[in-house]
Amino acid sequence: xxxxxxxxxxxxxxxxxxxxxxxxxxxxxxxxxxxxxxxxxxxxxxxxxxxxxxxxxxxxxxxxxxxxxxxxxxxxxxxxxxxxxxxxxxxxxxxxxxxxxxxxxxxxxxxxxxxxxxxxxxxxxxxxxxxxxxxxxxxxxxxxxxxxxxxxxxxxxxxxxxxxxxxxxxxxxxxxxxxxxxxxxxxxxxxxxxxxxxxxxxxxxxxxxxxxxxxxxxxxxxxxxxxxxxxxxxxxxxxxxxxxxxxxxxxxxxxxxxxxxxxxxxxxxxxxxxxxxxxxxxxxxxxxxxxxxxxxxxxxxxxxxxxxxxxxx
Amino acid sequence: xxxxxxxxxxxxxxxxxxxxxxxxxxxxxxxxxxxxxxxxxxxxxxxxxxxxxxxxxxxxxxxxxxxxxxxxxxxxxxxxxxxxxxxxxxxxxxxxxxxxxxxxxxxxxxxxxxxxxxxxxxxxxxxxxxxxxxxxxxxxxxxxxxxxxxxxxxxxxxxxxxxxxxxxxxxxxxxxxxxxxxxxxxxxxxxxxxxxxxxxxxxxxxxxxxxxxxxxxxxxxxxxxxxxxxxxxxxxxxxxxxxxxxxx
Numbered sequence: 001x002x003x004x005x006x007x008x009x010x011x012x013x014x015x016x017x018x019x020x021x022x023x024x025x026x027x028x029x030x031x032x033x034x035x036x037x038x039x040x041x042x043x044x045x046x047x048x049x050x051x052x053x054x055x056x057x058x059x060x061x062x063x064x065x066x067x068x069x070x071x072x073x074x075x076x077x078x079x080x081x082x083x084x085x086x087x088x089x090x091x092x093x094x095x096x097x098x099x100x101x102x103x104x105x106x107x108x109x110x111x112x113x114x115x116x117x118x119x120x121x122x123x124x125x126x127x128x129x130x131x132x133x134x135x136x137x138x139x140x141x142x143x144x145x146x147x148x149x150x151x152x153x154x155x156x157x158x159x160x161x162x163x164x165x166x167x168x169x170x171x172x173x174x175x176x177x178x179x180x181x182x183x184x185x186x187x188x189x190x191x192x193x194x195x196x197x198x199x200x201x202x203x204x205x206x207x208x209x210x211x212x213x214x215x216x217x218x219x220x221x222x223x224x225x226x227x228x229x230x231x232x233x234x235x236x237x238x239x240x241x242x243x244x245x246x247x248x249x250x251x252x253x254x255x256x257x258x259x260x261x262x263x264x265x266x267x268x269x270x271x272x273x274x275x276x277x278x279x280x281x282x283x284x285x286x287x288x289x290x291x292x293x294x295x296x297x298x299x300x301x302x303x304x305x306x307x308x309x310x311x312x313x
Numbered sequence: 314x315x316x317x318x319x320x321x322x323x324x325x326x327x328x329x330x331x332x333x334x335x336x337x338x339x340x341x342x343x344x345x346x347x348x349x350x351x352x353x354x355x356x357x358x359x360x361x362x363x364x365x366x367x368x369x370x371x372x373x374x375x376x377x378x379x380x381x382x383x384x385x386x387x388x389x390x391x392x393x394x395x396x397x398x399x400x401x402x403x404x405x406x407x408x409x410x411x412x413x414x415x416x417x418x419x420x421x422x423x424x425x426x427x428x429x430x431x432x433x434x435x436x437x438x439x440x441x442x443x444x445x446x447x448x449x450x451x452x453x454x455x456x457x458x459x460x461x462x463x464x465x466x467x468x469x470x471x472x473x474x475x476x477x478x479x480x481x482x483x484x485x486x487x488x489x490x491x492x493x494x495x496x497x498x499x500x501x502x503x504x505x506x507x508x509x510x511x512x513x514x515x516x517x518x519x520x521x522x523x524x525x526x527x528x529x530x531x532x533x534x535x536x537x538x539x540x541x542x543x544x545x546x547x548x549x550x551x552x553x554x555x556x557x558x559x560x561x
Contacts, residue, residue, distance in 0.1 A: 011474065015498070073451055074443065095472045098438050099454045102407070106443035111527035112409045114437045127534065131437050136338050137532040144527070179482040180451040183467060187475040196473065198344065232491070242457070242492065243475045248436075249491055251473075257560045263357040267329070278560055280551065286544070295542035296551055308548040313561055 002122065003033040004088040005060075007079060009096045009102075010038065010046040017197040018092035020157035023053055025150035026090055028119040028157065033057050037082060039075055041068035054161030064172040071180045076103035081173035083108050083145055088122070092234045093149040093252075094196070105147035113138055113148040127151070131248045132271040152196065153254040153275045188241045195227040195244060201255040201276075203229035203246055204239070207262025207284070207302060211239045216303060217261060220310045229253070231263045247272035262302050265290025284304065314368045314424035314483075316359040318329050319414050320352040321386055322381040323434040330537045334347045339533060348384045349501040351429020353391075355489045357496040358459060359427050367461050368424070370394045374417055382512065389507035396510070401517035401524060407435075409524045411443035416520045418448060423484060425466070430455050441488035452458040454488040472504035 004026045009016040017035070026034050036050045039058045047061040055272065060082070066074055079100075083089060089104065091097035093115045104296045105112040118126040123140045125148065140146045195201060202224060204217040214234075221228045229246040246253055248268040254275035261282045263269060270293055273279060281294035282302050298305055324330055332339055348356070359371045373388035374397040375381045385396040399413055418426065431438035445452035454466035457476070458523040460467040461483075470477045471490050517524055545551050555561040 016473075071451075072454075073445070076446060095455060095470075099442065099452075099472075102442035103438035103452065105439070106408060106411060106446035109408075111406055112437070112439050113528060114439060122440045124531070130324070130339060131433065131436065132536055133330040135534050136530050137534075139529040139531055141527060155450055177451075179485075180453075181480045183478040184481050185474065185477045211318040218501075236492065242471050242477065243473070248433075249430075257555070274536070278555070278558065279539075279542075280555075291544065292541045293539040296554055297542065297544040298548065298551055299544060305548055309552065312548055312552045 001085070002031045003085060004029060004031050004035065004090060005082060006034065006036045007085040007089070007091045007097070007100065008036050008038045008046065008050055009092055009094060010040065013045045015046050015049045016092070016094070016096075017157050017194075018094050018097070018152045019050065020053055021152045021155040022090050022092045022150040023055065023118055023158045024129045024155040025119060026088070027055050029088060029122050031088065031122060035060055035306065037062065037079075039064075039067045039070060039078060041065055042086065048164065051164040051167050052160040053158050055158060056165050058165055059167045060170050061167050062170045062172055066172070066176050069182050069185070071182070072100040072103045073098055073177050073180050074174070076107055077174035078147055078172060079104040080107040086145065088146045088148070091149050093151045097149045101147060101149050102148045108145055108147060110144050110147055111140070111142060115151040116148050116156040117151045131268055132269070132274055151252065188243050192221060193225070193227045195229055195246070196251055196253060198227035199255055200224050200226035200257045201229050201246070201253060202226045202259040202261065203231065203263060204261050205231040205263030206233035206237060208234060208239055214239050216306050220306050223310050223313060226259075231266070231269050260290050261306060263290055264288045265293065315370045315372060315421060316368050317414070317417065317421055317423040317426045318352070318356045318371060318373050318388070319410070319426070319428050319440070320356060320375050320384055321429075321432045322375065322384045323347040323349045323379055323432055324345050326350050326433060327453055330397070334531045336533050346380070346383070348387055349429050349432045349434075351431060351433070351489060353496045354491065354493050355427035355429050356388055356391055356393065357494045358489060359425070361494065362461060363392075372421060372423070374399065374414070375509060376401060376410060376413055376517070378402050385512055386504075386507050387499060389510045389512070390503040391497060392503070394510065396512040397510060398514045398516050399520065403453050403524050404526065405524050406436050406503050406526050406528060407439035408443055408527060409522065410440050411447055412522045413517065413520060413524070414440070414444050415447045416522060417418070425483060426486045428486070428488050430490050441486050445486035448486065451485040452488070453481050453485060455490045456487050457490050457492045459487065476547065485497050500510065
């Protein structure tokens, strides 16, 4: 039976936008029956939010104290327990989905399609390999459950519809294996929009020179109402925390407007911004590879140009 | 404690990969091959744990054709004690790789398995998680810091929101991120020494694992390219352009 199950990602009582993007990918499968599973300690708020998304058939709410901050080892058997009624099980390609979904796939006994960027038909998908330097078409077997992660940067979030679907409560099916414990979660938090989903992003690179140098970026981003990002070089140099990294091994983003400031444009960084609407590059080196992909470029001293821009907007 | 480190032979990090003109794959002829960089970090971490006295033996393993012995020798030169080569000429997908590594775990009984968080060729990021599932042991993925004590590992992970710290009971599977460490350079005398270290070959068929591909790759294509835009003269000109496009 053709039926899709989406595993919701949520934090602090709110649905992560990656879930509505995963739903967008699910809708392109051409299957009408789409359920969302919400695993939470207390899930009513998140379940209601999910139930209002356009095109959802049912929300399954599974509440348990273990789900306050569940690990992949705790959740994967729960997904396996739900798997029987579904032809497709999808999660987002965030670190949450990348950690969890392969563990669930292995328990179900199927391979996983990672980072789906386009659905050709219910079992045929396009996904990037080699840091996006090649795109492959993969076909999953028709007679097995399809487990896949949906590349958030390739899909826009499904909006809320006119009505809410039913919320069904289910019991947890597995128990805590007891071998994995959360010790601490340290979030950068900070002000401003979320990097993963922001419409505007301003990123700084190694040329910022120091943490203090990044103040130029923060100030400009604030004026623009943009999220702040960074290249791997800037993160490795310790100018900003790791969760700001944009690129192959950081966040893959698709803002409408992206500023790459003092970023040379290594292929691994470009992988993270391929789907951006308009890219602006500011760099003192006119030969920097970032200019090969930028829609607009300014060559010069970023510490002069960026404050000037900030005044002009 | 013994540590098992699966490594994968991949096109070197610095090579700009191109899709073959007939769409049958990517160009690998005459291209430099290396240990997957994340696996190299995994191996480095295992070696540091051994050097700190917490592990006695580091075993590297790889699945593939004869060529992947080059990468196993590099792993031995870095300091691994032994290598296991599971020989096959078929392409092996993550679930099959996990099943194969589980067989090696049954033979070797390691206290930890370290892998890279993803291979830079297929970018799947699946094998470690699948292995942990099949082994029914903890997983700590995307590790940027690892501390061991009393049969437990405290692992700091790079996640969407920031840094998460998990404590896992050993044995466990860890997959590593870039910032965990900087792998050592291999010195010439170590390369010579590595030639004398044991490298066992096991035919995939003898492990009783079916390597048949679950996902069929039907086409390769180059990505759509972004064309470069224009270099502007001034900040004012940029602001005008962005306003014209309705972006400001």
